[in-house]
Amino acid sequence: MNNIKNQTRIIQWGNSMVTEIPSYIVKQLGLEDKQALTVTIQNNSIVLTPIKKQPTHIHDIFADWQDDGQRDHEVDWGKEEGNEWPW
Structure with a gap:
């Protein structure tokens, strides 16, 4: 993880306060428009963590x-062994 330092400002937006996240950080983290984030406080700092869509x-x-065209039938992966999803 890179220790990127960038300056931004908090501004009033309706009843909330907002800030901008620079585009190069958005790109590096693969964030999307309307990305869900958790907001926590750690060591007196605001930490934004992306919530990965499951x-x-x-x-x-x-x-x-x-499709790579390599198969013309289903692949048998063997019996279930652990935390496979129940389809």
């Missing part, structure tokens, strides 16, 4: 998968 369906997991 897939709820197998189709979410493979939404961007491109």
Whole structure:
């Protein structure tokens, strides 16, 4: 993790206070518009942590998968051994 230091300001926005996150930080962390974050206080500092969206369906997991044309049948991965998702 890089110790990036950047200056920003807190401004009034309605009943809340907001700040900007520089675009290079957004890009480095892979954040998206309307990204959910947790806000915590650690050692007298504000810490914003992205909440990773968890897939709820197998189709979410493979939404961007491109078929490589290598198989014409299902692959047998063997019996369940642990924390597999119940489909």
